[in-house]
Amino acid sequence: MSIRNVNVIDGVAPGPIAGAEVVVTDGRFSAIRPADAQPAGDDGPVLDARGGYLVPGLWESHTHLGGHAFAKPEPERAKYVSQLLTDFLSAGVTTVVDLGGPLDVELAARDYLGRDAGTAAGLFFAGPAFTGVRGWPVLDDPARAAIAHQTNDADLAYRQTLELADQVDFLKCIYDGEPGAPDKLPFDALKAIVAAAHEKGKNVLVHVHERTDLEDAVAAGADGIEHAFQPQDPGSTAEARDVAALLAETNTYYCPTLVTWEQLAHNGEAGYLQKLVDGGFATPDDLPEITARPIYGREFPRHSAQDSRIRFDYAMRTLALMHDAGVKITAGSDVALLMPSPPVALLRELHLLAEAGLPLPAVLAAGTRHSAEKIGPPATAPGTITAGAVADALLLDADPYADIAHLIDRAHHVGTLRAGRASWTEPAV
Structure with missing residues (x-):
């Protein structure tokens, strides 16, 4: 053709x-x-x-389709993910990267998609993420145990990674919490996971909260950082400049998930929903369904509205300087709490990258080539x-x-x- x-x-x-x-x-x-x-x-x-x-076809480089599907009856899960991937393709998104979910759901979804390749977006996935004991996002909910390996032991984490790496496209770690607390993945376990994954030729992406988490992740050899970090001094760009120099020097990818922090900062605000309507990201007919969701207007676990606003505002102010420093930025939406659908969340993320001051070629690179490169060798489509x-x-x-x-x-x-x-x-x- x-x-x-x-x-x-x-x-x-x-x-x-x-x-x-x-x-x-x-x-x-x-x-x-x-x-x-x-x-x-x-x-x-x-x-x-x-x-x-x-x-190049767009990439959603950070979402959780398998996790969403886990709430469905087991026979419906693979079909549900397949339908979401069909929706993504209809929005111009040809590849979706799932950053953590039940392995059985993701494997079943890939098998389901394989029966009719070409009608839905492609799928790359991490399977269960690594976190500390009762760490985010498991906490005290036993039903969520399938979405993460909980560990505080480096040797065990190393062995689990070697086993998991043969079944997934890349590895995901959640490095979030107070240093030394049992719910935070220990640094030596993080290093062991990265070492084992790299032995298997797989990249490791690390969810962070603060700058020190990010610096530890880079020191451990992480290939990508997930989420804009929470600054200690929101009034200064010094932290962003230091982080930008570190990420550029180590060639570490950075996925700020701007739309996540925007949604969590404005959850429950009618004015924000109207802003989405005015921007073409929602219609008036979408709003009753959005406001009827159980999460609407409720504090999100782990991330307060105030902290989310700080992270969003700081990232929007500093992302352009990070790009100018040579940081490879990728596009991922993570959640679609207040969006009509997950594909719309990615389109909003691309809009926010442009609004933050990235040149349009850099926005496209974030949503294509950089997102493909981030997950490493398994991405047979390089986003070009x-x-x-x-x-x-x-x-x-x-x-x-x-x-x-x-x-x-x-x-x-x-x-x-x-x-x-x-x-x-x-x-x-």
Whole structure:
């Protein structure tokens, strides 16, 4: 198959490749060439992009679909995750990264998706995260035990990681809590997990709370940091500058999950929901369902509204300087408590990255290439439109480097490619 009359934003070049032709063979991009180039052979069906912009398919690099599905009856869980992944694809998101959930649900979901590949977003997952004994997010709820390995023993954590690494795409640790407290993963256990995962060729992503957590995670060899950290002095950018230098020097990825802190900071506020409506992220018809959710207007465990506001405001003020320092930022939404759906949460995250001052090419990189690189070698799609990459892409009717709305407003979405399968069928004449 080939796509003609298209402007390609490949995720590597600084600007669009105008008037190109993209060839897809066996589910991968095999050539990106000038429109007047002679075909090397029969490229199969030809689709007309009508002068649109082809960008790499979007990645949701931090969510918890398996955890949500665990609340469903067991026979429905895999189907539920599959439907969510279908919803993601319809929003232009071709790959979803699950940052922690029951392993049986995630394995079943992958098997379910394998029966009809190409109709839903791809899935990468960590299985159960590692945390301290009764640590977040398990706490005192035995029903949540399936979503995490609770440990305070480095040798046990090492052995569990070796076993788990053969079944998952990457590893997730939660390094959150008071130093030395039993609910916080010990530092030596964190180091053991990273060492074992790297032996198996798998990356490790670490959830942090404060700057010291982040510094410990980097010292342990973490490949990615999840969540914007809570600053000690919100009035100073010094911590952000120090963190930016550390992350850039160690080539550690950073996923701030801005939309998480925004939602937790404004949970229960009608004005915030109206802001979502005004911005096109919700409709008036969505609001009754959102306000009827049990979590609406209630304090979220572990993260107060006040602390969440501090984290959100600080991240919004400092993310641009982190980008300028060379930090590789990724896009992930984590939760969709006040959003109509999880895909909308990611689109809101991309909007917030732009609002925080990231240049639009950097926003796209956060939602594509950097998110793919973060999870490491298992990501066979590198989040680019380059020869050999899995043919996942989003076709837009306008330049996403001109306006963030052209990327996140679904009115500008013409269709998707998922493993080479196009959702639009406009033939070339």
